[in-house]
Amino acid sequence: MDITRHPKAGHAALLLLVCIWAGFYVSLRSGGRLALEPATLATLRFAPAGLLLLPRLWLNRRDLARVGPWRALLIVAGGGLGFFLLASIALREASTDTASVLILGTLPLMVALVGALWLRRWPSRGQWPALALIVAGTAWIAIGNPALTAPTLWRLLACSLAWALYTVALxxxxxxxxxxxxxxxxxSLLLLLPWLVLSPPWQLAELSPATLLPPLLPPLLVQGVLVGLVATLCYGFALERLGSLRVAAAGALAPLLAALMALALFGEAPAHAALPGMMLLMGGVLASSRAAP
Known part of the structure; x- marks a missing residue:
């Protein structure tokens, strides 16, 4: 029996995706706390899956060429290297819960915005109240979290916009x-190669395996294997089965899980003044899911 044809296969992929997404933000935050350089984190993220899937990219180059250069660039940058670099910088400045809730929580709004401006598909009447809740929640978090600076806020919103462009283009x-x-x-690995030549990840070369493996093994497993391969497959499959708005709305669960993981691992607690904004934002995400056509 082909389990990918099961009616609930899309929802199962989405559930696994939410768990990996939560681990992604915690792993990036962990990398920032360990003072890992962006080149090191990017190598861990894209080298395993990139090397594994490079033959597939070459063998199906004719089919991929039909996507077009601009759409392919949006897919690679929005869902790959560009998003990762923006998120890794933002996670050095923002707490795990704030970063995850703003990136994933504003995703339905960004998907609706990209769909309207690019595809001329405007949100349905039932989606407008949900999108208004997302805007209100974002504004509350920006005002109620004194540790969140304006540059960090814009970086997090840029991450969400990049992922929305990737979603629509894909x-x-x-x-x-x-x-x-x-x-x-x-x-992403091919785009990363020139940067690695100019800024080699010397951290990987300077440390002995005994020193290197304990701190880098979790990011390698999470970023390189789970996020780099499993999550990418789950996201594409869930997107195909459930649609972009429902997949984007599932992001409401990932920030909650990421916040619990960050609290247990790092002792990070959400700012009390920002909690109502987080509730508003996640409520808007769930309402957007129900209103999705």
């Missing part, structure tokens, strides 16, 4: 799930 491309994963992972 769905419009018609790529198979594995081809999309190959484009994101291997394409």
């Amino acid at each position: 769905r419009a491309s018609g790529l198979a799930v594995l081809d999309a994963a190959a484009l994101v992972a291997a394409g």
Whole structure:
């Protein structure tokens, strides 16, 4: 029996995706706390999946060429290297709960905005109240969290916009799930190579395996394997089965899980003044999911 054809397969992929997303933000925050350089984190993120899927990218180059250069660039940058670099910088400045709730919580708003401006598909009447809640929640968090600076806020919103562009471009491309994963992972690795030549990840070369493995093994497993390969496949599959708005709305669960993980691992507690804004934002995300056509 092909489990990918099961009616609940899309929801199962989405549930796994939410868990990996939560681990992604905690792992990035952990990398910042360990003072890992962006080149080191990017290598851990894209090298395993990129090397594994590079043959797939080459073998299906003709199908991938039909996507077009601009759409392919949006997919690679928005869902790969560009998003990762923005998020890794932002997670050095913002707490895990704030970063995850703003990136994932504003995603339905960004998807609706990109859909309206790019595809001329305006939100339905039932979606407007949900989007208004997301705007209100974002404003409350920005005002109620004194540790959140304006540059960090804009970086987090830029992350959400990048992921929305990736989501819309990926769905419009018609790529198979594995081809999309190959484009994101291997394409990001190819874009990363010139940067690695100019700024080599010397941290990986200077440390002995005994010193290197304990702090880097969790980010390698989470970023390189789970996020780099499994989450990319799950996201493409769930997007194909459930649609962009429902997948974006599932992000309401990931910040809560990420906040609990950060509290247990780092002792990070959400700012009390920002909690109502987080509730408003996640309520808007859930309402957006229910109003999705």
